[in-house]
Amino acid sequence: MSAIARGAGAAPGTNTPAGETRPLLELKDVHTHIGAYHILHGVDLTVPAGQVTMLLGRNGAGKTTTLRTIMGLWKASQGNVRFDGEAAGGPGVRVSPPDMARRGVAYVPENMGIFADLSVKENILLAARGAANASQLDTARLEWIFGFFPALRKFWLHPAGKLSGGQKQMLAVARAIIEPRRLLLIDEPSKGLAPAIVQNMIDAFIELKQAATTILLVEQNFNFARQVGDRVAVMDDGRVVHAGGMAQLAEDEALQMRLLGLSLGSHQ
Template identity: 75%
Template sequence: MTHDKPMPLLALRGVHTHIGAYHILHGVDLTVPEGQVTMLLGRNGAGKTTTLRTIMGLWAASAGEVRFRGEGIGGVGQQASTPDIARRGLAYVPENMGIFADLTVRDNLLLAARAARRVDQLDAARLDWIFGLFPALHKFWLYPAGKLSGGQKQMLAVARAIIEPRALLLIDEPSKGLAPAMIQSLIQALQELKRQRTTLLLVEQNFAMARALGDHVAVMDNGRVVHTGRMADLAADEDLQQRLLGLSLGAHQ
């Protein structure tokens, strides 16, 4: 008797992306299992951010296909718009966070909640859950987002992405520029999302965070995925880390 492998939540097959005259992705193959955390690692310029932006339809794939729950959302002849992709349950936290600096924390979250026009229409239980993950957002509820610290802005960016239930979160470099204490708080919040079986695809350069969160890993180089496997296996193999990433995870505790 054979057992079919479950369909991945997200799958990229042979994806190429051009940005103007530049050929950035060169046939990316990537699968993201549902309910788990997949880390997307690689040196600077490997194509990680371009991969996330291609998934979201911000840049169109010039060849190959992007499939979500088995349905095509990207690729020649089946490119969905970014708003349509978001409506399917994907949320993207870009490296620059994408928050509105002049608006309050409250109004940033309200804008991200498609089902609510007013604060009293927000899901109160979900809002309390978010405050449990990120207590600073409750404290600074009526502060302009631009006055938050870097770590608090990152927490707001993630909170915006999860103010409504999402099927898949794409997060680009969440720990970049954060102090170690803020990174630890962010790890704890993302671990809670993981315990809730939230599906995450994370681009991250902090390898302690990658090891703490990742179930699976895909390593990119020169616009291609050159390695896939269990994050724990990569974390345990310093020779493989050196070969794929040019450094050792042990040096980034």
């Protein structure tokens, strides 16, 4: 049994079995302003528990803003965000990124958000809330991560700032999954990775999904999206313009062209 499968089951504090598709995260009519700019224009999004939801769309469609609004880095000026049935964003709701982290939400931004002056080991340890030192890390889970990202073992004691771009991306994802999380928000995890490492990351997300981890994933690699995603939401101009099964979108080239302006078949 894998290091993550050992933790599979009902979410903490609930009686919901693993794999059931209750909504863990819901956005209703969410608007977000950044300064004078109105970025999100009424986002409606449902993320079922225990599934991987892909968030797709052209550049500038509002995908990153959606993740940052969920995490509390930017405030929704209208509408509401609910996480596990509780208010997590919207006018009058005071929920900060640390609050979301305490609820079990981990966020991997596109810029990776690692600490360049700290070692790989220290970056991982900071993300492991239950470990005061490296000896308290979940060894089986760490070995599971090393199996997908062997460079992290090799450069365990090296400053993270000295890693290549792809290695930094591996570290950013490893930080998010070093402990079981209720929800992972991940922005373009395959960006800058060699094809072999992309496949390793796909395999890692598939195992996380098998352990009933809920993931909302922005990704431009459509082969990645096809292999990992259960459901898909497509954004355009700050709104969700399509939501449904990932398999349905992957099989419908006409729908792909209408929503994304390209065919997934051309991005193997």
